[in-house]
Amino acid sequence: MTASNDHALIHARGLRKRFGDFTAVDGIDVDVPRGEAFGFLGPNGAGKSSTMRMVACVSPPTGGTLRILGMDPLRDGPAIRARLGVCPQLDNLDPELTVRENLTTYARYFGIPRRVARQRADELLDFVQLADRSGSKVEPLSGGMKRRLTIARALVNQPELVLLDEPTTGLDPQARHLVWERLFRLKQQGVTLVLTTHYMDEAEQLCDRLVVMDAGRIAAEGSPRDLITRYSTREVVELRFPTDSQQDFAGKLTGLGERIEVLPDRILLYADDGDAALAQVQLRGLEPTSVLVRRSSLEDVFLHLTGRTLVD
Incomplete structure (x- = not known):
């Protein structure tokens, strides 16, 4: 791995996750430096989601070392989560609220003042090109619009590290490319991105570096171009x-x-x-x-x- 522990926003050594007799993550080493777009690729059951849940501080590691933003998830979970943005695989927006209210209400979980929350909501809706739908309810939105709103919600607390689980699954090509454009702009702004994806073109488009996981272990690591040169x-x-x-x-x-x-x-x-x-x-x-x-x-x-x- 290229990053040292001093500069890595995510630092893992020998990281493991077990569920009873089943080992989902089997001793992986990962470093993600600030400002990088990093990807976890792998087939179903490879351990990607289990790794992401540990990084998101919602599932404790079974073994090994894990540091997020220089902190220990077991001891500093709330402090880490306050500086993370999380876009889950399935949109979990509140259908009873408007587009804008989904952002301002979520901001309360981070103790963001209402005036600031309203300002950020407007900025984020501009960023994901949903400003014209700010007063609409969530239910009639297209899948691509819901995905962009979920990404906007993950940015309400101005996170240093954004975790994206399958960010464009189920979207049509136009919606996927718009999401890619927004994520690329985030990276240009210095936000560190960590994503899982089943789309190889998405990984090539977005990731500076990635790991391919298989059966809970890392099978290969490098930039997309390095991996193609090495293995094909x-x-x-x-x-x-x-x-x-x-x-x-x-x-x-x-x-x-x-x-x-x-x-x-x-x-x-x-x-x-x-x-x-x-x-x-x-x-x-x-x-x-x-x-x-x-x-x-x-x-x-x-x-x-x-x-x-x-x-x-």
Whole structure:
């Protein structure tokens, strides 16, 4: 990890979380410095949410060391929570209140004076582009509007560290990109962001650095570009052949590229030069029904590290 304990807003060493005989988080080391956008990636059950709950000071660690903002969550939980912003996976807004009231009412939990709360609410509604809906009730809002309001609510106390659990799950592409833009602006303002996400493009877009978790442990850590360089190739060639079994053709591709992965509907050929690898495929007399040469992505890394088997 790159940050030292002196400069890390989150510092964990050998962090563990157990539920009875089940180990959800199995001795992870994490440092998140001020001003960074840091991501936790992993399949269901990897330990992301359990880690986030410990960082949010709502679930005590079972073992190891954890410091948030230089403080001990077990001893200083209320003081830490006062300086955190939390955007949960599911929106839990109050449908009986207006958009603006959801912010001003939440501000009372932090002892923010009403005049200040009203001013911050107006500023935050401008920031998330909801000023024109300030008097509306929550229920009729679109999913994207509710998500932006939940993010705005997480910023009411002007937190140094904002935790975002699956910030754009269920949103359409336009709403996702608007949320990304708002989060990028927060990072530009010096706010430290920690997020979990299932969207690899989101992680590439937002995260300066991330960890890939699997079975409660960290499988890899680095920037998105570093991880792609380390665990994949520059390009990937996707080949589809006219047969029910792509495996029939896999043996004929031996020696092409650095790695071959056979899927039910296509074969992935990992190579630094996709066009050159494709030329070699054609020189061998193979005629795929469709071809796609693309750059390698964080999703390729993620699936390589955690597998393609669905985890329930």
